[in-house]
Amino acid sequence: xxxxxxxxKKLAILFRRGQFHSELEEEMAFHRAQVEQxxxxxxxxxxxxxxxxxxxxxxxxxxxxxxxxxxxxxxxTILQDLHFALRQWKKNPGFALTIILILALGxxxxxxxxxxxxxxxxEPLPYANPGRLMWVNxxxxxxxxxxxxxxxxxxxxxxxxxxxxxxxxGGTSFLLRTSSGVEPVQAVRVSGSFFQTLGVHxxxxxxxxxxxxxxxxxxxxILSYGAWIDRFGAxxxxxxxxxxxxxxxxxxxxxxxxxxxxxxxxNAEFWVPINALSPHEHSxxxxxxxxxxxxxDGVTTRSAQAEMTAIERQLQRQYGITGRDLxxxxxxxxxxxxxxxxxxxxxxxxxxxxxLLIATLNAAGLILVRxxxxxxxxxxxxxxxxxxxxxxxxxxxxxxxxxxxxxLAGMIVACGIMKPxxxxxxxxxxxxxxxxxxxxxxxxxxxxxxxIALLAALLLAVTPTLxxxxxxxxxxxADADRGAASRLWRRLGxxxxxxELAVAVVLLTGAGLLGRSLYRLLHVQLGFDPNHLATxxxxxxxxxxxxDEETVALYREVVRRVSSLPGVESAGMTSMLPxxxxxxxxxxxxxxxxxHGEHNEVDERHVSAAYLATLxxxxxxxxxxxxxxxxxxxxxxxxxxxxxRRYFPGQNPIGQRIAxxxxxxxxxxxxxxxxxxxxxxxxxxxxxxxxxxxxxQTQDHDFSLAVRTRQAPGVLLPVLVSTLHxxxxxxxxxxxxTMNEQIDTTQAALLHRFSAWLVGGFAAMAxxxxxxxxxxxIAYSVSQRTREIGIRMALGAQRRSVYRLVMLQSGWLTxxxxxxxxxxxxGASIVIRNLLFGVQPWDPVTLGCVAVLLGLxxxxxxxxxxxxxxxxxxxxxxxxx
Amino acid sequence: MTKKPDLxxxxxxxxxxxxxxxxxxxxxxxxxxxxxxxxxxLTVEEGSLYPALQRLLLQGWVKAEWRMTExxxxxxxxxxxxxxxxxLESELSQFEQMIAAIGRVLSGPQEA
Numbered sequence: 004x005x006x007x008x009x010x011x012k013k014l015a016i017l018f019r020r021g022q023f024h025s026e027l028e029e030e031m032a033f034h035r036a037q038v039e040q041x042x043x044x045x046x047x048x049x050x051x052x053x054x055x056x057x058x059x060x061x062x063x064x065x066x067x068x069x070x071x072x073x074x075x076x077x078x079x080t081i082l083q084d085l086h087f088a089l090r091q092w093k094k095n096p097g098f099a100l101t102i103i104l105i106l107a108l109g110x111x112x113x114x115x116x117x118x119x120x121x122x123x124x125x126e127p128l129p130y131a132n133p134g135r136l137m138w139v140n141x142x143x144x145x146x147x148x149x150x151x152x153x154x155x156x157x158x159x160x161x162x163x164x165x166x167x168x169x170x171x172x173g174g175t176s177f178l179l180r181t182s183s184g185v186e187p188v189q190a191v192r193v194s195g196s197f198f199q200t201l202g203v204h205x206x207x208x209x210x211x212x213x214x215x216x217x218x219x220x221x222x223x224x225i226l227s228y229g230a231w232i233d234r235f236g237a238x239x240x241x242x243x244x245x246x247x248x249x250x251x252x253x254x255x256x257x258x259x260x261x262x263x264x265x266x267x268x269x270n271a272e273f274w275v276p277i278n279a280l281s282p283h284e285h286s287x288x289x290x291x292x293x294x295x296x297x298x299x300d301g302v303t304t305r306s307a308q309a310e311m312t313a314i315e316r317q318l319q320r321q322y323g324i325t326g327r328d329l330x331x332x333x334x335x336x337x338x339x340x341x342x343x344x345x346x347x348x349x350x351x352x353x354x355x356x357x358x359l360l361i362a363t364l365n366a367a368g369l370i371l372v373r374x375x376x377x378x379x380x381x382x383x384x385x386x387x388x389x390x391x392x393x394x395x396x397x398x399x400x401x402x403x404x405x406x407x408x409x410x411l412a413g414m415i416v417a418c419g420i421m422k423p424x425x426x427x428x429x430x431x432x433x434x435x436x437x438x439x440x441x442x443x444x445x446x447x448x449x450x451x452x453x454x455i456a457l458l459a460a461l462l463l464a465v466t467p468t469l470x471x472x473x474x475x476x477x478x479x480x481a482d483a484d485r486g487a488a489s490r491l492w493r494r495l496g497x498x499x500x501x502x503e504l505a506v507a508v509v510l511l512t513g514a515g516l517l518g519r520s521l522y523r524l525l526h527v528q529l530g531f532d533p534n535h536l537a538t539x540x541x542x543x544x545x546x547x548x549x550x551d552e553e554t555v556a557l558y559r560e561v562v563r564r565v566s567s568l569p570g571v572e573s574a575g576m577t578s579m580l581p582x583x584x585x586x587x588x589x590x591x592x593x594x595x596x597x598x599h600g601e602h603n604e605v606d607e608r609h610v611s612a613a614y615l616a617t618l619x620x621x622x623x624x625x626x627x628x629x630x631x632x633x634x635x636x637x638x639x640x641x642x643x644x645x646x647x648r649r650y651f652p653g654q655n656p657i658g659q660r661i662a663x664x665x666x667x668x669x670x671x672x673x674x675x676x677x678x679x680x681x682x683x684x685x686x687x688x689x690x691x692x693x694x695x696x697x698x699x700q701t702q703d704h705d706f707s708l709a710v711r712t713r714q715a716p717g718v719l720l721p722v723l724v725s726t727l728h729x730x731x732x733x734x735x736x737x738x739x740x741t742m743n744e745q746i747d748t749t750q751a752a753l754l755h756r757f758s759a760w761l762v763g764g765f766a767a768m769a770x771x772x773x774x775x776x777x778x779x780x781i782a783y784s785v786s787q788r789t790r791e792i793g794i795r796m797a798l799g800a801q802r803r804s805v806y807r808l809v810m811l812q813s814g815w816l817t818x819x820x821x822x823x824x825x826x827x828x829x830g831a832s833i834v835i836r837n838l839l840f841g842v843q844p845w846d847p848v849t850l851g852c853v854a855v856l857l858g859l860x861x862x863x864x865x866x867x868x869x870x871x872x873x874x875x876x877x878x879x880x881x882x883x884x
Numbered sequence: 885m886t887k888k889p890d891l892x893x894x895x896x897x898x899x900x901x902x903x904x905x906x907x908x909x910x911x912x913x914x915x916x917x918x919x920x921x922x923x924x925x926l927t928v929e930e931g932s933l934y935p936a937l938q939r940l941l942l943q944g945w946v947k948a949e950w951r952m953t954e955x956x957x958x959x960x961x962x963x964x965x966x967x968x969x970x971x972l973e974s975e976l977s978q979f980e981q982m983i984a985a986i987g988r989v990l991s992g993p994q995e996a
Contacts, residue, residue, distance in 0.1 A: 008944065009942055009943070009944075012941075012942055012944075013942070026950075026960065027934065029958070029960075030910070030911055030934070030959070030960045031911075031930070031934060033910065033911075033912065033957060033958070033959050033960075034910075034911050034912040034915075034930060036957075037912040037916075038912070059930070
C-alpha cells in the first residue's frame with residue numbers, strides 16, 4: 004500500500020465528507036441497536052437496554068471524531084487552528100492590531116529604504132552590458148578624477164588598446180529660441196560614438212553618423228525624450244526639423260528613448276556632437292571633458308588603468324607638460340553615478356534595519372507576555388489531552404497569521420511611502436539620480452519582503468513555543484508556583500528589552516549626531532550675510548553682446564536699473580554664487596618665484612565692483628574693485644585670506660602678482676585687496692583659496708546677480724526678473740531664489756537634512772517601541788508579583804519602597820541597555836563618520852543627551868506600573884489568589 | 885466487578901483481520917465474534933473498533949460494502965482483501981514468534 008493510494012483515498016473521503024459521516028453514524032447506530040437487542044434478549048427492559056447500550060458505547064460524537072481524525076488530512080486540523088487563532092483576535096483585537104502595526108512600521112521603513120538602495124546600488128545601469136563601462140579620466144594627487152583635455156582625448160583614443168571605444172562628453176548650455184522668447188537649456192557635447200559606447204539607440208531618427216563630430220561639420224542635435232515631449236509636442240515628424248540654439252539652426256536627427264538617463268549630465272535636453280572647439284579647448288592643458296569607455300573583453304579595470312597611465316605619462320613627456328603630475332583614472336561608471344549617495348543610503352538602510360529589529364523584538368516580547376498569560380489555557384488543554392505537538396502547532400499558526408498580516412501591512416506601507424519619499428528629492432538633485440525613477444516594488448524588494456516576513460514568522464512562532472515547552476502541566480494548573488518557568492521567562496523577556504533599548508540608543512545617537520551635523524552645517528561660518536539677498540541667474544546671448552564694450556555696458560545697465568529699484572540696497576554680479584561648488588578652479592603661478600611644477604589650484608570667481616560689498620564680505624587689506632577696471636586696464640585681483648595664508652605666508656600680498664592662463668592666453672593679475680574667507684564651495688568642504696577677478700575684465704556672458712534688499716528678498720524676485728527683461732528681452736533669466744533658499748537646497752544641505760530627518764524619524768519610533776517594550780515587561784512583572792507586593796505591604800513595607808522595588812528593576816534594564824547601546828553607537832558612529840560634519844563620533848553632548856532621554860523615557864515607562872504596584876491593596880491582593 | 889484483561893497493544897487489527905477470514909462481517913458482528921471466540925475474555929470497545937476499521941480501510945486491507953442482514957437491516961460489511969490476507973499472515977508470524985519468545989522466557993530455568 005503506497006502513500007499515493009492512501010492520499011487518494013483521503014482525498015475521496017474529503018470530498019464526500021457528508022457521506023462519510025452519515026455512513027459512520029448509521030453503522031454505529033446499527034451497532035448500538037444490536038447491543039440493545041442483545042441486552043433485551045438477556046432480559047432487560049427496553050429502557051434499561053437503551054441506557055446500557057449508550058453507556059457501553061460511550062460518546063458517539065467523540066468516536067466519530069476519532070475516526071474522522073484518522074482519515075482526515077493534517078490540513079483540516081490546521082484550518083481548525085487557524086480558525087481558533089482568528090477567534091482569539093476577535094476576543095482581543097488590540098493585541099493583534101498592535102503587533103501588526105509594529106511589524107508594518109518596521110517592515111515599511113526598511114522595505115522602502117531598501118527600495119532606494121536597490122534602485123541605486125543593485126539595479127544595473129540602463130545601458131548595454133553596463134559592467135564594462137568605465138569613467139576614464141586623468142587623475143592627480145589632489146583630484147583623483149580630473150577631466151580630459153581634448154587633445155589628450157584624441158591621443159588616448161588613438162593609442163589605447165584597453166577600450167573597444169572611448170568617448171568624451173562635456174556639459175554646456177544654449178539659449179533656445181522659442182515662440183515666447185529665449186530660454187536657457189542644458190545640453191551635452193559628446194564625441195560621435197558616445198551613444199554607441201553606452202549601447203543606447205535613439206527611439207526616433209538616427210544616432211550621430213561618423214564624421215559628424217569632425218570640426219566644422221554641420222550642426223545636428225539629438226533630443227532627450229523629455230525635450231521631445233515638452234518642447235516639440237512629441238511629434239514624430241520632428242526629425243529633420245531645426246532647433247534654434249544660440250541663434251544657430253541645429254538639425255534634429257533623433258530622439259533618445261524614454262528610459263535613457265546619464266546621471267553626470269542631469270536633465271540635459273540637447274545632445275550635440277563636438278564639432279567646434281573654443282580657442283582654449285585646443286590646448287592640451289585645458290581640461291574640460293569627461294571620458295567614458297567600454298572595456299574590451301578580458302581587460303580588467305586595473306590593467307586598463309595601468310595602460311592609460313603609461314600613455315598619459317608618455318604624452319606629458321612628449322609635449323613637455325610640467326606642473327601637473329597626471330596619471331589616469333579608470334573607474335566603473337556605476338561608481339560615478341551613485342558613489343555620492345552610497346554612504347547615505349547604506350546608513351539609512353542600517354537605521355531602517357535596526358528599526359525592523361526593534362519592531363520584531365517588540366512583537367516577540369508582546370507575544371511572550373501573552374503566551375505567559377495563557378499558561379492556564381495551555382495547561383487545561385494539555386490536561387484534556389492535547390499533545391505537545393498540537394499545542395505548539397497552535398502557537399506557530401497564531402504567530403504565522405500575525406506575521407503574514409503584519410508583513411502585508413508592511414508592504415502596503417512601503418508601497419505607499421516609496422514614491423512620495425522619492426519626490427522629496429528636489430528636482431535639481433533628482434536629475435542627477437535617474438535611479439529614483441526605478442524606485443518601487445520589484446523582484447528584489449519582493450524577495451526581501453518575503454524573507455523578512457519569513458523571519459518575523461519564525462520569531463513570532465518560535466518565541467511562544469519556547470514558553471510552552473517550559474511549562475509543566477501540573478504546576479501551571481495550580482498556578483501557585485511562579486518559580487522556575489516564570490524566572491526563565493522573565494530573563495528572556497528582560498534580554499529582549501535590553502536589546503531593544505540598546506538598539507534604540509544606537510539609533511538615537513545616530514540621529515543626534517546627524518542632527519548636530521546638520522545644525523553645524525547650516526551654521527557654518529559663511530563669511531557673508533545670506534539674509535536679505537535675492538539671487539538670479541542671467542545668460543546674455545553672445546550673438547547680441549559681441550564686444551567687450553557691449554558686455555560691460557550691459558553689466559552697468561543691470562546694476563544701475565536694479566540698484567534703483569525700491570527696497571534695494573546694492574547689487575552685484577558673480578560668475579558663480581557662493582556655497583555651491585568648488586568648481587571653476589584655476590591653476591595659478593607667481594611671477595618671480597621659481598616654478599617647481601606645484602599644483603596651485605584655487606577657486607576662481609569673476610565679480611562686479613559692488614559684489615563683495617553686497618555680500619558683506621569683510622575687507623581685510625587693500626581695497627575692492629572699482630567699476631572702471633575693465634579690459635583697457637591692467638588685471639587686478641582680490642584674494643581671500645586662505646589664499647593669502649597659503650601662498651603669501653608672513654608677507655603682504657598687496658601689490659604682488661599672480662599669473663594664470665585665461666582663454667588659452669597668459670595673464671597676470673595684481674593683488675589689490677584681501678577679503679575674509681567667503682564660503683565659495685559646499686558647506687561641508689574646507690575653505691579653498693579663492694581669487695576674485697573683475698567681471699569687467701573677464702567678460703562672462705553667464706552670471707548670477709546678487710541683490711541686497713531691505714525687505715524680504717523673496718518679494719523682489721519677480722520684480723528682478725521683469726526688470727532684467729525690460730533691459731533686454733533676449734536675456735535668459737532663471738533660477739531666481741533667495742540666497743538662503745540657494746544654500747538650503749545645495750546638495751550638502753539636502754543630503755545632511757535627509758539623513759538627519761530620516762534617521763531621526765527611525766530613532767523616534769525606536770524610542771517609542773523601546774519604551775513600550777519596557778513598559779510591557781515591567782507592567783507584566785508587577786502583575787505577576789501582586790501577591791508578593793501585597794505580602795510585603797501587609798508586613799509593613801512602605802509605598803516608597805514598593806516604588807523603589809519596581810523602579811530599580813526597570814533601572815537595571817535601562818542601565819544595561821544604555822551601556823551596551825552607547826558602546827555600540829560609538830562603533831556605529833565611526834562607521835558613518837563620513838556623514839558627520841563638525842562632530843566627533845563620540846560627541847559627549849550627544850551621548851549625554853541620549854542617555855538622559857532614554858532615562859526619562861524609561862522612568863515614564865516604569866512609573867505607571869510602579870504606581871499601580873504601590874497602590875496595591877494588601878487585603879485584595881492576598882484574596883485574589 | 886472484575887476488570888477484563890486489555891487487549892495486547894497492536895493485536896486489535898490482527899484480531900479483526902482474523903475474524904474476517906471466514907466471512908464478511910459488520911462491525912457488531914466482528915465485536916461479537918471476537919467476544920464469543922475468546923469465551924468472553926476479550927471485549928472490543930466500540931471506541932477502538934470503528935477507528936481501527938477506518939484505519940484498515942485506509943490501508944486497503946479490508947473493503948466495506950453495504951448489505952442487508954438476516955434481520956433485513958442495512959449494515960456495512962467488511963471483507964478481507966488480498967493485501968489484508970498478506971498483512972494478517974505477516975502479523976501472525978510476528979505474533980507467534982513473540983509469543984514463543986515470551987513463553988521461553990517465562991518457562992526458563994528456575995532459580996535454585
